[in-house]
Amino acid sequence: MSATVSVTVNGTKYDVQDVEPRLLLSDFLRDMLGLTGTHVGCEHGVCGACTVLVNGDSVRSCLMLAIQANGAEITTVEGLGTPETLNVLQAQFREHHGLQCGFCTPGMLMTGEDLLRKYPLATDDEIREGLSGNLCRCTGYQNIVAAIRAAAGKRAETVP
Amino acid sequence: MKPAKFDYVAPTTVDAAVEALRAANGEGKVLAGGQSLLPLLNFRMTRPAVLVDLNGIRELSFIELRGDRVAIGALTRHREIEQSPLIASKLPVMAAAMRHVAHLAIRNRGTIGGSLSHADPAAELPMLSLLYSASLSVQGPSGRRTIAAEDFFVDALTNCLEPEDIVVEIEFPILQQNGWAFEEVARRFGDFALASIAVSVRRGASTIKDARVAVMGVADTPLRLKEVEGQLRGIAIDDQMPDRFSELVTSSVSANGDLHASAEYRQHLLGQLARRAMQTALAAESDRR
Ligand SMILES: Cc1cc2nc3c(=O)[nH]c(=O)nc-3n(C[C@H](O)[C@H](O)[C@H](O)COP(=O)(O)OP(=O)(O)OC[C@H]3O[C@@H](n4cnc5c(N)ncnc54)[C@H](O)[C@@H]3O)c2cc1C
Ligand code: FES
Ligand code: FES
Numbered sequence: 388m389s390a391t392v393s394v395t396v397n398g399t400k401y402d403v404q405d406v407e408p409r410l411l412l413s414d415f416l417r418d419m420l421g422l423t424g425t426h427v428g429c430e431h432g433v434c435g436a437c438t439v440l441v442n443g444d445s446v447r448s449c450l451m452l453a454i455q456a457n458g459a460e461i462t463t464v465e466g467l468g469t470p471e472t473l474n475v476l477q478a479q480f481r482e483h484h485g486l487q488c489g490f491c492t493p494g495m496l497m498t499g500e501d502l503l504r505k506y507p508l509a510t511d512d513e514i515r516e517g518l519s520g521n522l523c524r525c526t527g528y529q530n531i532v533a534a535i536r537a538a539a540g541k542r543a544e545t546v547p
Numbered sequence: 548m549k550p551a552k553f554d555y556v557a558p559t560t561v562d563a564a565v566e567a568l569r570a571a572n573g574e575g576k577v578l579a580g581g582q583s584l585l586p587l588l589n590f591r592m593t594r595p596a597v598l599v600d601l602n603g604i605r606e607l608s609f610i611e612l613r614g615d616r617v618a619i620g621a622l623t624r625h626r627e628i629e630q631s632p633l634i635a636s637k638l639p640v641m642a643a644a645m646r647h648v649a650h651l652a653i654r655n656r657g658t659i660g661g662s663l664s665h666a667d668p669a670a671e672l673p674m675l676s677l678l679y680s681a682s683l684s685v686q687g688p689s690g691r692r693t694i695a696a697e698d699f700f701v702d703a704l705t706n707c708l709e710p711e712d713i714v715v716e717i718e719f720p721i722l723q724q725n726g727w728a729f730e731e732v733a734r735r736f737g738d739f740a741l742a743s744i745a746v747s748v749r750r751g752a753s754t755i756k757d758a759r760v761a762v763m764g765v766a767d768t769p770l771r772l773k774e775v776e777g778q779l780r781g782i783a784i785d786d787q788m789p790d791r792f793s794e795l796v797t798s799s800v801s802a803n804g805d806l807h808a809s810a811e812y813r814q815h816l817l818g819q820l821a822r823r824a825m826q827t828a829l830a831a832e833s834d835r836r
Contacts, residue, residue, distance in 0.1 A: 388554050388555065390555075407552075408553060408554070408555035408598070409549075409550040409551070409552060409553060409588075411549065411550075411585075411589070430549060430586075430589045431585075431586035431589055431590065432582060432585070432586055432653060435650070435652065438652050444626075444652075444655040445651055445652040445655060446652050446655055446656050447582075447652050447653065447656070449585070449589070450581050450582055450585040450586065450653075450656065451581060451585070451656070452555070452581070452585075454555060455581075455600065455602060498651065498652060501651060501652070501655075502651065505651070515736070516646070516736050516737070517650075517651060519650055519735055519736040519737040519738075520649065520650025520651065520652060520653065520737055521650075
């Protein structure tokens, strides 16, 4: 049993044939589309590294089947900006040194994008609450919180 | 490729979904938000032959006022409940609990029907279904029937459904209350609770007229503490009341321990949370934390 999956990822339309139902969206993005910016840590929803936007909402790509994404619009970290033109949140991560090894960063950015859209993020507590589903083994979170705080401050000026 | 092989069907009506489960002869499994089922599939802890995906069934997704009840479709996402003005005004205890249900990305996918069916002993919605005396409408091969929440949770991660049954909607009676509280402690915000309590009270000038109490994280299923509710009826409201309540709760429950927390620690947490919850429930609306 296999199916065709048609998705738009970062604005590009893909039609992929012969997708097995058991293929996870995370593996589909990485192995079939070559978009390895989406990282895979735990594969059971705990680490948040695989977070992507599906129709504008952040989801764990390890907890969704690729065939369930048929017809969806997906944004991965590759769709946020380019090295020359970082988007607002990415620029704040660089500015505030919000990453070290970078493994958690794609998930932090995609979660941050969704948080910035859905919550006021008026306090650091609220930012930390929003990031509670994303693990980072390097930074101690402090600079990630600072980057999101700064991006929240700039939100009124520019919407990514 | 992590999960074992399965066939996948995506029906667009409940009737077709029940039929697909029947045809799978006990080897079928319903897929809702996938936030509990996908981890089990990825680890191959479960290997169904057929996955019946409910996500294409529009009729399962709604929040609706029905007289003195609020009905919620089984496929309604946690995030929709978290945001719903109707839930905020009619089921405020549920509204307060929702941000403790996992993390944003999981709330964007996870559903109320999935949460109840998964029956995690430390999940918020199962406990709230007991607090509110909710009733679940379930469809199987022989039609629809109603199951009271108190009959639904059989054991840890075990409900009373047959393999061909689908939870279609859940009705929550609106509580007559003038005080309520939800309290929980988790190791990390959004994780499953180590202990949690929900309280609803109807108070007179100086006594409690009626109360409801539910707890979770301390037993194999969430618990409604009806004995404690009986002891609260008519009790005087004074400064000692939250302490007495805390004693009533801890003496009616004996907590389980596991690798996340010992029995003694959970019991201690429950006592603290009970006191805090009653303080909040008895405080005037304007004094709420
Ligand atoms: C990291 C992490 C943290 C979490 N933390 C919390 C938390 O703090 N609190 C909390 O409450 N939850 C938590 N969850 C679980 C989350 O809330 C899930 O969404 C929920 O438990 C299951 O809902 P679902 O829709 O994803 O169901 P699924 O995963 O799709 O299904 C779960 C089970 O229910 C069955 N099922 C689903 N829908 C129906 C139906 N309509 N009728 C019959 N059977 C059905 C499935 O066959 C399966 O056995 C967490 C999950 C993760 C990954
Ligand atoms: S890889 Fe998906 S949450 Fe960890
Ligand atoms: S930067 Fe290394 S895990 Fe976060």
